[in-house]
Amino acid sequence: MSEAQALPDTSHDSLIAQLQAILGTDHVITDEAERAYYSQDVYNQGPTVLAVIQPDTKEKLSKAIAAITGAGVAVYPRGGGFSYTDGYIPTTSNGVTVDTREMNRIIEINTEDMYITVESGCTWATIEEALKDKGVRPVFWGPFSGLNATVGGSMSQGSVTYGSSKHGPSGVAAEGMEIVTADGSIVTTGSAGQPGHSPFFRHYGPDLTGLFCNDAGALGIKAAVTLRLQRRLPVVMGLSYGFETFDGLHKGMAAAARDGLPTEAFGFDATVMKVFTGGQGLAQDLKTLFAVGMAGRNIFAGLWQMMKIAVAGKRFIDKAEYTAHFVCEARDMREMKSLLEAVRVAVDPHGNEIVNTVPAVVRAYPFPPFSLVGTSGERWLAMHGILPFSRVAEFKERIDALYERYAAKMEQHKIVKASMFTTIATNAFLYEPVFYWDDSRAAFIDRHTDPEILKKFTTFMPNEEGRKVVAEMKQGIIDCVYVCGGTHMQIGKAYPYTRERDAGALEMIKSLKAHVDPHGLMNPGALGL
Ligand SMILES: Cc1cc2nc3c(=O)[nH]c(=O)nc-3n(C[C@H](O)[C@H](O)[C@H](O)COP(=O)(O)OP(=O)(O)OC[C@H]3O[C@@H](n4cnc5c(N)ncnc54)[C@H](O)[C@@H]3O)c2cc1C
Known part of the structure; x- marks a missing residue:
């Protein structure tokens, strides 16, 4: 996407005035740096929009949208802005971003x-x-x-x-x-x-x-x-496993999923585990431990959990290539015992049980202020494919072959790969390849990082070539997902929702789009429409 900058031209002054009348001047942003910030996501940058509006009621939202599209201007809805698939990135500077975060009641x-x-x-x-x-x-x-x-x-x-x-x-x-x-x-x-x-x-x-x-x-x-x-079920416990191979992780996670056992299941390769556990300072560690302690069933259970983490928490990651973590919930300890036993029956044949640090930390502190970069401030990008269990091994072979083809370029441009995994209900495996690479940070990342942490990051020079290689590999991974019969969420403007889609279904979705948005002004390009 181009980095075209556009100042509001005077022909839009009456639209801006109209929006200010509907929403109040404080809810219409016209400052150029702010407009540029709202025109980027975690990964990409689009043309700078004319204005950003922040409606605080649905009635004002409705009037503002009518005014914007009535002027022939595009609308880009944005929530927290934490996606990386161009979902709300403008396709034209003749657009207005709608920041919905003031509608938060x-x-x-x-x-x-x-x-x-x-x-x-x-x-x-x-x-x-x-x-x-x-x-x-x-x-x-x-x-x-x-x-x-x-x-x-x-x-x-x-x-x-x-x-x-x-x-x-x-x-x-x-x-x-x-x-x-x-x-x-x-x-x-x-x-x-x-x-x-x-x-x-x-x-x-x-x-x-x-x-x-x-x-x-x-x-x-x-x-x-x-x-x-x-x-909410009152008893929450976790189990963690280490696996020597990806095959073990995949089979173990799939077996637990098919039996519908965990409420959450996450898998990580060794690189991700090191990033998660290695990049945090002591203050963050203590904060996490404290949160885990507070989340214990009682003070003694909390202290016991903290002690286990302090003693054994980080050591296992050196031993396992992959780890998977299962959070289970039950009505009472009897039910929990049988649930944990069922997870062990499903996963034991494929891996080794390890200390259950990750599920405990995650549940104690479910929404932490996440870092948007690697441990030294490297750029970061995640992609994903949702696959049937039967095609996961083929997908892994295909992306390994892709990484092999790019090995020299990855080394040259300091690009590191990693992967995360989860299961969705009883029938899907989400494979999330991740890249870290040395590159300058975007304003979006700086704004969402604690200033104290920001000070510790390396300031990398812009790495245009590295960025290009990442973009090519991203496309290659999207193709691998498609070839392996996978799907995506987070389609945004990046994933090929319309590619070779059944003609009848495509016609139907296009007609629906034309019905609700006859002039193509509602987030144009999203879903490929
Ligand atoms: C550190 C980190 C961790 C993440 N963890 C996860 C995870 O665990 N699971 C996961 O699935 N994803 C994850 N994500 C990706 C992303 O944050 C989530 O998918 C999240 O749901 C996006 O919500 P948002 O409000 O930030 O949406 P945005 O990024 O603002 O928008 C996403 C899409 O929704 C549209 N949109 C936003 N609001 C509206 C609205 N009110 N009406 C219509 N359209 C709208 C936008 O146009 C865009 O297409 C993560 C991202 C980061 C950076």
């Missing part, structure tokens, strides 16, 4: 009918804070990035992590939505779409809520989302 918590309705700019960490003492939580309750990631962003691009190994990706939690389409109309999906009906249920005729899940914001801007709640 919790509208209703209903523990009788088991739902929570929130404005789309609400983060997952805010929801967790609001629900943690109420004995309930959404069935999908956030990605690792949930301190910044919003419900609207996760629903639009499709996310996994908390709750996903049991229930599936973010969309499974959505019962209904309120969506502002390109002309400013507000569409309500799910049971609340009829007068006097609450948003408690999604399924009644064709699934319109599903239509807006994973749409990358191509079909409209989510203003509010209702999520299904479940009771």
Whole structure:
């Protein structure tokens, strides 16, 4: 994507004035540096938009969208901004970015009918804070990035992590939505779409809520989302395994997933484990340990857990090429014992049980302020493919062959590869290749990094060649996923959703897009539409 800079031209002055009248001047950003910042994501930079708006109610959002598209200007919805697939990156400077983070209220918590309705700019960490003492939580309750990631962003691009190994990706939690389409109309999906009906249920005729899940914001801007709640189970424990080979990790994680055992399952290769555990200073370690201690069932359990971590926590990573970590939840210790036993039966044939540090830390501190770079400040990019278990080994062979082809260039440009893994429900394996490389940092990264940590980073020179190699390998990995019959969430503008898609289905999605966005002004390019 080009780095074209564009100042607002005077022909847009009346649009800006109109937006200021609708939203208030404080909610319309025209400063050039700020506009440039909002035009980049974790990985890429697009043309600088004319303005960034920050509506704080759906009514204002609706009026603002009508004004923008009425002026023939494109709209780019943005949540926490924590994606890296060009999802909200402008395709033209004749556009306005909609920052939804001021629409961040919790509208209703209903523990009788088991739902929570929130404005789309609400983060997952805010929801967790609001629900943690109420004995309930959404069935999908956030990605690792949930301190910044919003419900609207996760629903639009499709996310996994908390709750996903049991229930599936973010969309499974959505019962209904309120969506502002390109002309400013507000569409309500799910049971609340009829007068006097609450948003408690999604399924009644064709699934319109599903239509807006994973749409990358191509079909409209989510203003509010209702999520299904479940009771929190009181006993939470984890198991961790080390594996000598990828084959062991894959088979172990797949076996536990097929039996529907863990609520969350994550796998890492040795490089990722070193980045996770090696880059944090003592203060962060103590903070993590303290959080783990506080999360213990009682003070003694907490102290015991902390001691195990302090004594054994980091040593195992030197011994295993791959590790996998399973979080299990149960109603009581009897149920937990049988659940842990079932995980052991599934995974023992493929690996060796190790100290369960990672699940304990992750659950104690689910939404940490994540680093967006490597331990010395290297640039970072993650990709992923969602594969059937039967094609994972073939995918691994293909990307290993790709890395082999690029070995010399990777060494030359100081590019390091790593991988992470998870399972989704009983039927999918998410393979996440990651690259770290020496390169200058973008403003986005500096803004989202603690200034004290920032001071410790190396300042790398711009590495244009390295960046090009990473971009080529990214494309190669996307192709490997496609050839192995895989899919993606986080489609954004980077993944080939329309490639060779069934003609009838493609026609249908294009007609839908034309219906809700006849002039192609709602996040143009997202989903490849
Ligand atoms: C450190 C780190 C950790 C991560 N961990 C995970 C993880 O565990 N699991 C995972 O799946 N992903 C993860 N991600 C990727 C990403 O953060 C998540 O997928 C997250 O859900 C994105 O939410 P967001 O609010 O930041 O969305 P954004 O990045 O702002 O937007 C994502 C997409 O949604 C659209 N969009 C945003 N808000 C709306 C709205 N209200 N209406 C319509 N469209 C909208 C945007 O146009 C864009 O296409 C991680 C990223 C980082 C940097």
